[in-house]
Amino acid sequence: MGGDGSSWRPEGSFLGERPKALLGGKVPLRGSYQGSSFIELLQTDARHLLPDLSAWDRDSSVAARLPHGTTVLAFRFGEGVLVAGDRLATAGHAVASRDVVKVFETDPHSLMAISGAAGPSIEMARILSVELEHYEKIEGEPLELEGKANKLSQMIRVNLPAAMQGLAVVPLFAGFDTRRKTGRLWKFDITGGRYEEAEFDATGSGGVYARESLKYGWSADLSREDAIRVAVAALTAAADEDRATGGVDLERGIFPIIKVCTSAGHSDASDEEIARFYRGILDSRSRGGNL
């Protein structure tokens, strides 16, 4: 027993590790982790809270029965970026959920949209948002947008073993770069590869159809209103061609989530706005139009 600060750490152990507990009522003044990353804090002092998918074997039929998110898209427009996602989650050929949320505000100036295995993806969005807030509080200033994208890339890389066994997390990350005064967006692959897109991108099972639609509707200087219209059209196109994509569900009143991020922060497209654009598409279809 010495006065080295370790003497009053909590007794006992968790999972056979060195006694470290942030939640056991005792707060070590000099815990083992001293940095500014929340994920590293969990790795060092609270391992039991980290998702651990190492027990997955190669039985992909199990992975296929888990909920998967389908179509998300993101693009730059005049004031910043828009990120949108439908609401359907599928498990194999069945509907897992009709109103799942796939677009997350990770901090006041960034958004993350998820496709792939819903469980690990949603958890990754949650950890990323705590990570960004944690860094800001410890350091006294937020990360740069590029730094945030880089952090996400590292998290995806760590998930690679699970991704190889059917639990892929393939997000889009977008936000307003307050230093460069512009919207930016990134796509990722399962190895954590990070690619900045200058225009637009979409991922998930209906992503390819959404991209096709964006190719015709998108331009760099869209207004907010036009951006939302183009996003509704792209999600509708994806839902039309891909059975696993939800689109707009007027019967149940379930609308895609469309978020816009500008210098002023986030705002959501209202259900009324989305419904109005969707009805426009239905009208033109019933008149024999091809959208």
Place this chain on the structure above:
Amino acid sequence: MSMPFYVSPEQVMADKAEFARKGIARGKSIVALEHQGGVLMMAENSTSLQKIGEIYDRIAFAGVGKFSEFDQLRKVGVRFADTKGYAYSREDVRGKGLANAFSQVIGEVFTREMKPLEIEIIVAEVGDDRYEDHKENALYRIKYDGFISDHAGFCAIGGNVEEVETVLKSDYKEGMPSGDAARLGLRALSAGAERSSELDAESLEVCLLDRGRAGRKFCRLSTDEVQSILDS
């Protein structure tokens, strides 16, 4: 091996307390005031080393004394709160639990370590109108020996805390507008400051826990914003 001299426990504690008090008395003061729109925290501080910080959605921290010690404690608080909020839910992170945890840490250092922490801190929590049982604000003051107390309306820590409290006691009114609270805070800090004439927006660090905000309610005011709240 030589025998150490016997020193009574009372003497050890008294010496430690004396040591900690001296360290704190050298520092400037901080006040926290409840007002109409939440909680206002104000420190006499013209340096870029911040004494007031955000812990969680509705919780803020302020410390006086040795910067390295209370800043370390602030970071411990952030780690504690973020871990708890991640493991459970954001609403489960409460000021009382955090203040108790701080009190325990500071108290343990005071009893076990050779040198006590030369700090005094405030943990402030702003109420949340969405929940019936979370509506009230809370101010906790924790001293160098872990002694914890809760305060209604206002709370002060630091060097000349008696002078500061005298002003607060005589002029504080429940439910005052934020401008009045800021001016009262400035008057109170001026009473405790060594060169009171020099206190202005430039030499103040002001943070708010703003009841009206959604999500994270902490905000740090720029010098211009401090001036405008003092003028409002």
